[in-house]
Amino acid sequence: MMLQLFLLLAAALLAIGLYGALSQQSIVMIMMGLELMVNAVIVAGAAAWWFLAPHRPDGQVLVVVAITVMAVEMAMGFAVTTAIFRARDVDTTDAAADLRR
Amino acid sequence: MQLVVFVVCAVGAVAAGAAVFRVDSMARATFALLASFVFVAVDVLLLHLAYLGVLVILMMIMEMVVMAVFMIMYMMNPAGLMPMSMMHNRRGALAISAGTFVLLAAGILLVRWPARRGAPPAEPTRQLGEALMGSKMLVMMVLGLALFATMVATVVLAQHRGRYDRYGDELERRVPDDPIRGGVGR
Amino acid sequence: MVRQAPLWTALLAGAVLLALATIAAVGRGVAVARRAAGAGTPVAEVARLLAQQRRSTLAADRLLWRSGPAAVCVAAALAALVVPLGRWTAWDSPVGVVWFNAMEVVVWAGLWLVGWGANSVWGVVAGYRFLAQGLAYELPHMFALTTVALGAGSLRVGDVVAAQSGLWFVVWMPVAFVAYLVAALAMAFWGPFDAPAQADLAGGLGAELSGVDALLLRAGRYLMLTAAAAFAVPAFLGGGAGPLLPAWLWSLLKTVAVLGFLVWLRDRLPTVRMERYTELSWLVLLPATLVQALLVAIVVLLR
Numbered sequence: 001m002m003l004q005l006f007l008l009l010a011a012a013l014l015a016i017g018l019y020g021a022l023s024q025q026s027i028v029m030i031m032m033g034l035e036l037m038v039n040a041v042i043v044a045g046a047a048a049w050w051f052l053a054p055h056r057p058d059g060q061v062l063v064v065v066a067i068t069v070m071a072v073e074m075a076m077g078f079a080v081t082t083a084i085f086r087a088r089d090v091d092t093t094d095a096a097a098d099l100r101r
Numbered sequence: 102m103q104l105v106v107f108v109v110c111a112v113g114a115v116a117a118g119a120a121v122f123r124v125d126s127m128a129r130a131t132f133a134l135l136a137s138f139v140f141v142a143v144d145v146l147l148l149h150l151a152y153l154g155v156l157v158i159l160m161m162i163m164e165m166v167v168m169a170v171f172m173i174m175y176m177m178n179p180a181g182l183m184p185m186s187m188m189h190n191r192r193g194a195l196a197i198s199a200g201t202f203v204l205l206a207a208g209i210l211l212v213r214w215p216a217r218r219g220a221p222p223a224e225p226t227r228q229l230g231e232a233l234m235g236s237k238m239l240v241m242m243v244l245g246l247a248l249f250a251t252m253v254a255t256v257v258l259a260q261h262r263g264r265y266d267r268y269g270d271e272l273e274r275r276v277p278d279d280p281i282r283g284g285v286g287r
Numbered sequence: 288m289v290r291q292a293p294l295w296t297a298l299l300a301g302a303v304l305l306a307l308a309t310i311a312a313v314g315r316g317v318a319v320a321r322r323a324a325g326a327g328t329p330v331a332e333v334a335r336l337l338a339q340q341r342r343s344t345l346a347a348d349r350l351l352w353r354s355g356p357a358a359v360c361v362a363a364a365l366a367a368l369v370v371p372l373g374r375w376t377a378w379d380s381p382v383g384v385v386w387f388n389a390m391e392v393v394v395w396a397g398l399w400l401v402g403w404g405a406n407s408v409w410g411v412v413a414g415y416r417f418l419a420q421g422l423a424y425e426l427p428h429m430f431a432l433t434t435v436a437l438g439a440g441s442l443r444v445g446d447v448v449a450a451q452s453g454l455w456f457v458v459w460m461p462v463a464f465v466a467y468l469v470a471a472l473a474m475a476f477w478g479p480f481d482a483p484a485q486a487d488l489a490g491g492l493g494a495e496l497s498g499v500d501a502l503l504l505r506a507g508r509y510l511m512l513t514a515a516a517a518f519a520v521p522a523f524l525g526g527g528a529g530p531l532l533p534a535w536l537w538s539l540l541k542t543v544a545v546l547g548f549l550v551w552l553r554d555r556l557p558t559v560r561m562e563r564y565t566e567l568s569w570l571v572l573l574p575a576t577l578v579q580a581l582l583v584a585i586v587v588l589l590r
Contacts, residue, residue: 002107007209009111009144013137015202016118022194024122025187028172032134036118039141042157050148055219057232061240063145063153064233067160068244072251074164078171079255086261091175094189128351128403135396151382152442159389163425166395166418169403180406182346226382226442283566 006047014040025092027084031077038073041066107147114140127172127179135165152226289371289445289526291379297368300377304367304517307542308509311550336502344405344495352404356500358397359507366390366514369444373527373535376445383444384436387518388429391474394511395421398476398483398492401504405495413491416561417483420473423565424480428470430576431463435522438583448526457523459586462579464523466572471515472549475508479556480564516546 013036020033042063049059084090117137121130138161146154173179222228233241267277312329369383380386395418402414436442438460439450457464473480484491496504520526520541527534
């Protein structure tokens with residue numbers, strides 16, 4: 001039963017992160033939503049490792065990948081924000097919708 | 102006992118995660134996200150992943166403190182002193198995320214999960230290290246490459262001065278002309 | 288061999304940390320008093336700050352402001368948990384080295400909160416200064432700790448001590464030891480790294496603090512310095528190893544020696560500006576610690 005509890009926690013975090021990523025306008029706030037979603041992956045990966053197959057390292061490696069993804073996501077996100085803010089004074093996604101047209 | 106700690110931390114993580122998008126102050130939002138990460142790290146520690154749990158705490162504190170700097174740099178209302186809404190399509194986002202949660206929860210509760218296979222290792226940290234330097238070497242190499250590419254890409258994107266600004270049009274300067282000079286005689 | 292002590296020793300670890308920090312503060316007070324007559328002793332200062340009324344500023348973020356100084360103290364106490372005293376340790380964590388590093392980073396968050404919460408320009412600038420300092424000192428510090436763990440083949444502090452039974456790490460990892468001491472000064476914004484609390488910012492982090500909060504911040508600074516000095520003993524100086532005297536006394540003596548050296552350094556070096564130190568740290572100290580780690584790795588492989 002504990003496995004389900006951990007996965008439910010992951011699902012809740014993922015849903016909150018998704019809500020934030022979809023509803024926020026500011027690029028920085030969207031990144032916080034994405035971080036929460038990766039956070040959910042960490043919980044799910046760790047729980048899957050411990051409750052399903054602790055004799056194999058796959059779950060742990062997945063958590064390491066998730067942590068790296070988080071670092072890469074944040075660094076790239078801020079670099080892109082800096083670049084677009086410098087070029088066009090833009091800090092919300094609605095003001096950077098060029099590709100939509 | 103473990104169940105109590107888990108439930109407290111799970112509720113804390115979800116509540117702090119929700120608070121991120123509720124509070125006005127950007128500093129508070131950042132530290133709410135940090136609180137959420139720390140609660141999650143405690144739950145990871147409950148799963149006997151001492152190294153990964155502490156690593157999450159270590160990394161997330163550094164990341165969130167750096168994030169706070171950018172938040173204040175790019176947000177119109179960093180301290181939340183003038184409440185304003187920076188949202189679009191709230192209803193749709195709420196519906197989609199609630200739907201996602203219901204779908205995932207249904208899957209979690211309805212699927213017949215397999216029984217646990219194998220015994221946990223005596224030292225999970227050693228298991229991880231040996232995997233990363235052995236059978237999962239490829240993962241480690243890809244992560245290293247990705248991190249390196251990220252470093253280069255972020256500097257290229259965020260920096261507005263190139264080598265011709267620093268070393269002159271003919272690249273003739275021996276010492277770069279930087280707005281802020283460093284400490285080793287440059 | 289280092290063993291896990293009963294749970295109540297966690298409180299003892301905190302008490303020992305506090306006592307050592309008090310010694311450092313008193314020593315510092317004596318050193319200052321010798322030059323400027325009439326400077327209050329730390330005890331009188333504590334009493335004054337406890338009785339002082341808290342200052343309030345306009346539109347301060349109370350919650351974050353108050354939690355900042357407390358976080359610094361708590362971080363130092365938690366970091367000290369994994370430091371063994373002779374043959375006992377309050378918490379024999381399998382990842383003690385990483386734990387110490389994580390708790391030291393909590394100071395970043397705490398100090399930034401102190402600076403931000405007061406809604407004062409001095410505080411915010413000081414908070415940013417400390418973050419720049421943190422980014423500068425952290426990588427050499429991490430590689431110094433990595434080198435220690437590499438030499439011992441374990442992240443458990445007890446194993447690190449056991450690995451030094453033949454030769455102390457300070458002997459064959461001198462660069463890592465120097466990088467560690469520099470980081471110890473920087474994490475307590477002490478000595479040449481006190482730019483975040485300098486007079487050119489009207490006191491910087493402490494500019495708007497008063498009463499209990501100011502006491503907590505100053506105490507936290509001493510506690511963090513003490514915790515860093517205490518961790519240097521099991522990491523580089525052989526833990527409780529030594530002739531004649533019992534192991535716990537050797538641990539204490541070595542800690543006091545390192546701590547005394549750090550306190551003594553404070554007035555011997557001028558404050559370093561962060562843009563200067565960052566380049567020095569990344570271009571000189573970081574490659575040096577990497578080479579040190581490489582050498583240690585080769586020795587470990589050949590052994």
